[in-house]
Amino acid sequence: MRLRRRDQLATAGMLEMRDRRAHLAVADERTQGRSLMTRKVLVVYATKAGATAGIATAIGAELRRGGHEVDVCEATGVGPIAKYDVVIVGSAIYMRRWRPEAVDFLRKHVHELRDRQVWLFHSGPVGPDKDQAQAMPRKVARLARKIGATPATTFAGRLEPETAKGFLAKHIAQGNLAADSREWLRIADWANDISSAISAVEHTP
Numbered sequence: 001m002r003l004r005r006r007d008q009l010a011t012a013g014m015l016e017m018r019d020r021r022a023h024l025a026v027a028d029e030r031t032q033g034r035s036l037m038t039r040k041v042l043v044v045y046a047t048k049a050g051a052t053a054g055i056a057t058a059i060g061a062e063l064r065r066g067g068h069e070v071d072v073c074e075a076t077g078v079g080p081i082a083k084y085d086v087v088i089v090g091s092a093i094y095m096r097r098w099r100p101e102a103v104d105f106l107r108k109h110v111h112e113l114r115d116r117q118v119w120l121f122h123s124g125p126v127g128p129d130k131d132q133a134q135a136m137p138r139k140v141a142r143l144a145r146k147i148g149a150t151p152a153t154t155f156a157g158r159l160e161p162e163t164a165k166g167f168l169a170k171h172i173a174q175g176n177l178a179a180d181s182r183e184w185l186r187i188a189d190w191a192n193d194i195s196s197a198i199s200a201v202e203h204t205p
């Protein structure tokens, strides 16, 4: 999915700042005689109008900057996941539900995901509601428990007339909820925390 120009600029600005921080952190590890472990990471997302794709792309970029090998895939197009150490799964929320393809992905791979480090996120609240954490739908919560994943992190989403899909979405996007509320620095911080957590540090003599 192609990012809009504004998304690209926001992501680029965010990445430039993060780039500098990531390089400093890596340099710091090196000067202390330690090396960071590279992990294979899969970021899976389910979207209707593209906002969650942008978030997944930003997460992937941040993890790459942390030195990891990352693939970012739409939930409908994911191949075998055996080669990945870490899987991050995110979905847009509609009517308090995850997109069915994200739920199908979790269900289909539940056993393999149990053996991997898994993080979940969802993208939903916009405008005045943007800071309201959203509960995981019951089905997703049940799957998360089976997998052993912590509850999904909520990221603010986007609902705008130009990108809204469907009659209801276009109608709501005319009102006071309409906004691109995605918080790129918060998203990058979250990805950066994961990046650090999965980089097992090896001490060299």
Ligand SMILES: Cc1cc2nc3c(=O)[nH]c(=O)nc-3n(C[C@H](O)[C@H](O)[C@H](O)COP(=O)(O)O)c2cc1C
Binding pocket: 046, 047, 048, 049, 050, 051, 052, 053, 092, 093, 094, 095, 096, 097, 123, 124, 125, 126, 134, 156, 157, 158, 159, 168, 169, 170, 172
């Ligand atoms: C009809 C409709 C229902 C929505 N329901 C919810 C909801 O239950 N909870 C929520 O947090 N956001 C809800 N949203 C906001 C979307 O989740 C938000 O716009 C999201 O970022 C869209 O992601 P996408 O562009 O990846 O599809 C809804 C939006 C629409 C148009």
